[in-house]
Amino acid sequence: MRVLLVEDERLIADAIKAFLERHEFIVDWVDDGLLAEDALRTGEFDLVILDLGLPGQDGLEFLRAVRDDKADVPILILSARETTKNRIDGLNLGADDYLTKPFDMEELLARCRALVRRSVGRTRMLLQHGALTLDLDQKKACYNGAEVVLQPLAFRLLTILLERRGRVVSKSDLMEKLYGWEENAESNVLEVYVSQIRRKTTSKLIRTIRGVGYIVDEDIPA
Structure with missing residues (x-):
């Protein structure tokens, strides 16, 4: 946030x-x-x-x-x-x-x-999408009932994409959300975090829109 x-x-x-x-x-x-x-x-x-x-x-x-x-x-x-x-x-x-x-x-x-x-219309700090649940208070992610350990910035990135599911979020917007006005982030940091999330959940959760950014689709991938 x-x-x-x-x-x-x-x-x-x-x-x-x-x-x-x-x-x-x-x-x-x-x-x-x-x-x-x-x-x-x-x-x-x-x-x-x-x-x-x-x-x-x-x-x-x-x-x-x-x-x-x-x-x-x-x-x-x-x-x-x-x-x-x-x-x-x-x-x-x-x-x-x-x-x-x-x-x-x-x-x-x-x-x-x-x-x-x-x-954002929530009464609890909880996001759910199919088999994935994020507890925003405890900073915990669960997939298929098992806890998934993510780096803090990977957790933030996943939160942003889930809150905007169905919408493409540009790389520049994601970087600003993750780092604010700081300028010390590596250029490939988003790819690293997206790869970590896919590896620990499912490769179909986050889609890459080449040259633009990323999206979590409204429909839960099979």
Whole structure:
């Protein structure tokens, strides 16, 4: 799951980024409302964590602009503005949740997971496709009832493809989802992970669309 963190206090941003990344989130950080708007227009994110007191563009103005663009990405406001009016304004402008500073990291994690589940229509962090089941909380995969051990990034890759089953996902989109704005990934890393998944499940699970990307078909392969 890829998160856009919009927070101008470096210490808070570093702490949130480190904590969420320990729980398998990919976190891209910006410290300015205008930069956040550009990032959201050019990238695909599963969640935005938004501070309100930002340089460049206030958090509420960013929120208004995002919703005016009809973007439906879940947005969690994380702010020291704790009055009822601030919460009402944020929620009325289209925020999905509001957490005040100081906050508990475990609560932040739980709220992030709940918003992502809700956005994809799940009540549990569980994905199932034929004989394959992914438990997104426990980071476990099972195929034909037996546990399948995957490297963390292979598990993330399979999650992305299952969530978009029936759609071709380009290699560039997958790389961005797996690594965010980092640029240190090997060029053949997707092929390595896809090969691992096929070897441990079935070769028919993921189809390669040559020159484009990969797809998990809606129909379960025989």
